[in-house]
Amino acid sequence: MKDNKDIRVVVGMSGGVDSSVAALLLKEQGYDVVGIFMKNWDDTDEFGVCTATEDYDDVVRVCNQLDIPYYAVNFEKEYWDKVFSYFLDEYKAGRTPNPDVMCNKEIKFKAFLDHALSLGADYLATGHYAQVRTTDGRVEMLRGVDDNKDQTYFLNQLSEDVLSKVMFPLGHMPKSKVREIAKEAGLVTATKKDSTGICFIGERNFKEFLSEYLPAQPGEMQTLDGVVKGRHDGLMYYTIGQRQGLGIGGAGDPWFVVGKNLEENILYVEQGYHHEKLYSDALIATDVNWIQEDKVEKTFECTAKFRYRQQDSGVIVTRLEDGKVKVTFKERQRAITPGQAVVFYDGDVCLGGGTIDEIIKDDITLDYVG
Amino acid sequence: MDHIYMDHAATTPMDKRVIETMVPIYEEVFGNPSSVHSFGRKARRYLDEARRTLARSIHADEKEIIFTSGGTEADNLALVGTVQANRHRGNHIITTEQEHHAVLHTVEYLEKEGFEVTYLPVGENGQIRVEDVKNALTDQTILVSIMFVNNETGVIQPIKEIGELLKEHQAYFHTDAVQAYGLLDIQVEDLGVDLLTVSSHKINGPKGIGFLYAKEDVKLNALQFGGEQERKRRPGTENVVGAVGFQKAVELAMENREERKEIYNNYKETFLQELAKHGIDFAINGDKKLTIESIVNISFPGTNVEQLLTNFDLSGIAASSGSACTAGSVEPSHVLSAIYGKDHACTTNSIRFSFGLFNTTENVIEAAERVASIVKRLTKK
Numbered sequence: 001m002k003d004n005k006d007i008r009v010v011v012g013m014s015g016g017v018d019s020s021v022a023a024l025l026l027k028e029q030g031y032d033v034v035g036i037f038m039k040n041w042d043d044t045d046e047f048g049v050c051t052a053t054e055d056y057d058d059v060v061r062v063c064n065q066l067d068i069p070y071y072a073v074n075f076e077k078e079y080w081d082k083v084f085s086y087f088l089d090e091y092k093a094g095r096t097p098n099p100d101v102m103c104n105k106e107i108k109f110k111a112f113l114d115h116a117l118s119l120g121a122d123y124l125a126t127g128h129y130a131q132v133r134t135t136d137g138r139v140e141m142l143r144g145v146d147d148n149k150d151q152t153y154f155l156n157q158l159s160e161d162v163l164s165k166v167m168f169p170l171g172h173m174p175k176s177k178v179r180e181i182a183k184e185a186g187l188v189t190a191t192k193k194d195s196t197g198i199c200f201i202g203e204r205n206f207k208e209f210l211s212e213y214l215p216a217q218p219g220e221m222q223t224l225d226g227v228v229k230g231r232h233d234g235l236m237y238y239t240i241g242q243r244q245g246l247g248i249g250g251a252g253d254p255w256f257v258v259g260k261n262l263e264e265n266i267l268y269v270e271q272g273y274h275h276e277k278l279y280s281d282a283l284i285a286t287d288v289n290w291i292q293e294d295k296v297e298k299t300f301e302c303t304a305k306f307r308y309r310q311q312d313s314g315v316i317v318t319r320l321e322d323g324k325v326k327v328t329f330k331e332r333q334r335a336i337t338p339g340q341a342v343v344f345y346d347g348d349v350c351l352g353g354g355t356i357d358e359i360i361k362d363d364i365t366l367d368y369v370g
Numbered sequence: 371m372d373h374i375y376m377d378h379a380a381t382t383p384m385d386k387r388v389i390e391t392m393v394p395i396y397e398e399v400f401g402n403p404s405s406v407h408s409f410g411r412k413a414r415r416y417l418d419e420a421r422r423t424l425a426r427s428i429h430a431d432e433k434e435i436i437f438t439s440g441g442t443e444a445d446n447l448a449l450v451g452t453v454q455a456n457r458h459r460g461n462h463i464i465t466t467e468q469e470h471h472a473v474l475h476t477v478e479y480l481e482k483e484g485f486e487v488t489y490l491p492v493g494e495n496g497q498i499r500v501e502d503v504k505n506a507l508t509d510q511t512i513l514v515s516i517m518f519v520n521n522e523t524g525v526i527q528p529i530k531e532i533g534e535l536l537k538e539h540q541a542y543f544h545t546d547a548v549q550a551y552g553l554l555d556i557q558v559e560d561l562g563v564d565l566l567t568v569s570s571h572k573i574n575g576p577k578g579i580g581f582l583y584a585k586e587d588v589k590l591n592a593l594q595f596g597g598e599q600e601r602k603r604r605p606g607t608e609n610v611v612g613a614v615g616f617q618k619a620v621e622l623a624m625e626n627r628e629e630r631k632e633i634y635n636n637y638k639e640t641f642l643q644e645l646a647k648h649g650i651d652f653a654i655n656g657d658k659k660l661t662i663e664s665i666v667n668i669s670f671p672g673t674n675v676e677q678l679l680t681n682f683d684l685s686g687i688a689a690s691s692g693s694a695c696t697a698g699s700v701e702p703s704h705v706l707s708a709i710y711g712k713d714h715a716c717t718t719n720s721i722r723f724s725f726g727l728f729n730t731t732e733n734v735i736e737a738a739e740r741v742a743s744i745v746k747r748l749t750k751k
Contacts, residue, residue, distance in 0.1 A: 072699040
């Protein structure tokens with residue numbers, strides 16, 4: 001066994017409290033810790049200021065407090081090619097993409113992992129709330145113990161091989177504990193606000209941001225029966241199950257987005273949170289990743305999440321050709337959204353996940369969903 | 371693991387003798403050189419003497435030396451100060467694509483203020499062409515600013531020829547000599563320059579001090595206000611102890627210049643020979659025959675700068691490349707972009723090694739070995 005001091009761990013540092021504490025804990029455990037900041041997005045404004053500057057400055061200050069070397073690496077090109085292009089393509093296709101899943105798959109745990117390994121790292125560590133468990137040489141990913149913070153949903157595309165080189169030092173503790181450790185250690189990021197939203201958009205208005213990259217095509221809002229209810233600003237601005245921003249007044253229950261017709265540029269809306277058109281009983285997912293593929297049966301029962309921070313639901317998974325699966329719900333689900341991830345669990349073990357592609361009810365694909 | 375410093379073009383360690391000279395000044399000389407009492411006069415004497423030494427080192431008159439906080443400020447003063455004072459004579463500035471940002475960002479600012487700027491291209495050998503300067507000149511040109519030695523490639527520019535060309539032209543000629551001073555023989559009359567920038571910390575002197583040589587007849591506006599110091603061209607209480615340290619560093623640099631040139635050149639040759647011996651693939655940027663002894667810029671095909679620099683540092687080798695962006699990541703070098711074009715691989719796989727006081731033949735050999743083993747590992751397919 002190598003001594004911890006001979007094990008080099010590269011920590012992906014964002015300038016936030018989580019990765020700061022991850023680095024602190026590893027340092028306390030005696031590892032050879034190296035902090036690296038990733039710059040994935042250039043938002044330099046007309047005054048030459050970019051938000052990454054401030055975050056990097058926090059990384060520098062924390063690393064100096066911990067007395068570990070720090071560096072930066074630029075993946076703007078990779079991020080644009082692998083994550084942002086996908087993000088725009090999905091919106092163009094009328095779907096609701098999850099760039100964080102793609103960022104973890106293509107950037108943090110691929111390009112960045114490769115970079116870390118090229119620096120002689122034995123492991124890559126991040127401040128994600130998830131756990132890695134190794135048993136008899138096999139590696140599994142478990143949920144973070146903080147239910148509210150568990151991030152395995154976003155990590156569903158990682159392979160067992162990748163996970164064998166990864167450490168999640170925060171997975172076994174609640175967020176409150178992380179803040180406490182940061183405060184006790186006097187880290188400058190101890191009280192820094194958590195980042196919210198999609199990293200490259202930050203605090204900006206989502207609609208405005210998207211309109212800079214994709215032309216908005218306003219069109220009609222209709223019920224599935226063809227009753228015109230108003231105008232929409234562009235299909236990409238809406239997601240299934242959405243209530244806000246429709247601007248339909250009048251009597252009765254509020255209105256919700258139930259689907260999109262891309263060809264005719266129609267946004268489908270129906271009345272009532274529990275409108276039956278929002279419900280489905282199965283889905284087809286593509287690009288499915290299994291963390292331990294050889295252990296996955298052809299058909300099996302497990303639980304699944306269709307959105308981040310949702311409770312698990314019981315499902316039956318049937319593996320199809322080409323990395324696809326059919327997921328049948330034990331109870332009907334509301335507002336399943338194409339483009340989002342479906343992630344599978346066996347108790348606390350995350351089995352893997354895929355991208356929601358088709359929505360099914362009573363054995364019929366719901367074309368109106370989009 | 372021994373750390374080996376190969377980044378003397380960024381900054382240098384102070385010579386022990388410089389520190390020894392400064393310590394008693396800290397202790398004994400605290401007066402304000404402008405004060406009309408014995409404490410002030412004592413400080414003034416040290417300042418004057420330092421000024422005299424600096425002037426002598428470039429064959430200038432002491433009245434032509436303006437102390438500044440360093441090279442960046444001297445460049446700013448040279449550029450902004452002269453074009454503001456000479457606007458009535460024209461609004462055209464000539465500089466090059468490979469200048470240090472202290473010049474480039476300043477002319478970009480002046481461009482926004484309404485001046486016209488011509489950025490001269492750089493040849494494959496790392497030099498700008500005198501012919502290009504000639505062709506860019508107009509009767510509106512009031513300033514030409516061309517660096518003496520490029521800080522990334524180490525390529526020496528044809529300053530004397532340009533000085534010759536500009537003799538009959540109204541334009542002032544400024545050169546940033548930060549990387550040249552200390553190793554090259556600089557005689558301002560002979561070179562035909564009107565303004566010249568020097569920094570102390572690049573020649574084993576203290577940080578926070580430099581000077582601008584401005585020829586007696588150069589009209590120059592001050593950029594700061596509030597005092598009579600430096601003949602009103604740079605007000606503010608003088609950094610006396612810095613000036614004394616700077617003076618000592620200059621004396622030492624002048625004393626054994628030829629010897630140091632030879633030593634640094636040996637370091638460079640040894641380093642290159644050792645790299646070649648280890649069988650790695652590399653190429654020198656800029657024509658080596660034209661480079662200053664202390665700098666070599668090397669491209670390592672199949673690698674990238676961030677990977678190289680981080681690996682080097684983790685193995686104790688301090689070198690650099692291009693300029694760091696504010697978020698820490700390394701931007702493609704604007705100097706190498708000027709030489710090769712914007713998206714050329716060399717702009718993102720090249721490292722500058724610069725030799726100096728910290729080095730010994732042994733640590734240069736050791737550095738080459740570590741560099742070679744890293745490059746080998748990174749290029750192994």
